[in-house]
Amino acid sequence: MQGKVAIIGYSGHGIVVADTAIGAGMPLQYYCEKNVVNINPFGLEYLGDETDKSFDSWDKGYNFILGVGDNNIRSRIAQVVLHANGKLPNVIHRNVYLSKHIELGIGNFISANATINALSRVGDFCILNTGCIIEHECLIANGAHIGPGAVLAGSVQVGSMSFVGANASIKQGIKIGANVIIGAGTVVITDIPDNTIVAGNPARNLR
Numbered sequence: 001m002q003g004k005v006a007i008i009g010y011s012g013h014g015i016v017v018a019d020t021a022i023g024a025g026m027p028l029q030y031y032c033e034k035n036v037v038n039i040n041p042f043g044l045e046y047l048g049d050e051t052d053k054s055f056d057s058w059d060k061g062y063n064f065i066l067g068v069g070d071n072n073i074r075s076r077i078a079q080v081v082l083h084a085n086g087k088l089p090n091v092i093h094r095n096v097y098l099s100k101h102i103e104l105g106i107g108n109f110i111s112a113n114a115t116i117n118a119l120s121r122v123g124d125f126c127i128l129n130t131g132c133i134i135e136h137e138c139l140i141a142n143g144a145h146i147g148p149g150a151v152l153a154g155s156v157q158v159g160s161m162s163f164v165g166a167n168a169s170i171k172q173g174i175k176i177g178a179n180v181i182i183g184a185g186t187v188v189i190t191d192i193p194d195n196t197i198v199a200g201n202p203a204r205n206l207r
C-alpha cells in the first residue's frame, strides 16, 4: 500500500477496524478524533479533527480508513475525505471468504470470518461485520451495516444506510429498503419498506 494510514473514529468499532487493519498489514499510524483519546491500544499518533478547518493533513497522501459505526456519520465523513481528495481503501480481515466474482466499492470494512459469495455487489462505506454471510447475488447499498452473524440468503437487497442486526436471517430474494433497522435475531420473510424498524420472528414493525 502506498502512503501511511489514518483511522477516522478510534473508539468501539474503530478499535476493531484498527486491529483488523494492522492484522492485514496496513501501515496504520494515525487517528482522527474530536479530541485525544484515553484508550489508545495501538499507540497511534493524534492527527486532529478531520472536520476542523485547521486540519492540515489532506495533502500528505495518507489513506483514510473509516472507524465509525453509525451509518450516517460514517457516510458523511467519507464524503469529507473524498471532497479533500483523500484515499479511502477497504479494510478486509485476513480471514474472510470473498468470491473472486463480487463487486466491492471503497471505504468498506469487512470483519473476521465474513463470507461474500459470487455475484454479490457491495457499495461504498459499508460494514460487513464479524461472521456475516452474504450469499450469492446480494446487493448491499452504500453506508449499510450487516451485523455480526447476520445471514443474507441469495439475491437479498439491502438499501442505503440500513442496519441488519446481529444474527438476523433474511430469506432469499427479500428487498430491504433504505434507512431500515432490523433488530438482533430477526427473521425477515417479507420485503421491508424504507425508514422502518422491525424485529422478531417473523419480523414485525416496531415503528
Ligand SMILES: CC(=O)SCCNC(=O)CCNC(=O)[C@H](O)C(C)(C)COP(=O)(O)OP(=O)(O)OC[C@H]1O[C@@H](n2cnc3c(N)ncnc32)[C@H](O)[C@@H]1OP(=O)(O)O
Pocket: 129, 147, 148, 164, 165, 166, 181, 182, 183, 184, 185, 186, 197, 198, 199, 200, 201, 206
Ligand atoms: C459489533 C456490534 O455490536 S454491532 C451491533 C449489534 N447490535 C444489534 O444487533 C442490536 C440491534 N438492535 C435491536 O435489536 C434493538 O432492540 C431495536 C433497534 C430492534 C429496537 O430498539 P428500541 O427501539 O430501543 O426498542 P425497545 O427496546 O424499546 O423495544 C420495543 C419492543 O420491541 C421488542 N424488541 C426489541 N428488540 C427486539 C429484537 N431484537 N427481537 C425481538 N423483539 C425485540 C421489545 O421486546 C419491545 O417489545 P414490547 O413493545 O412488546 O415490549
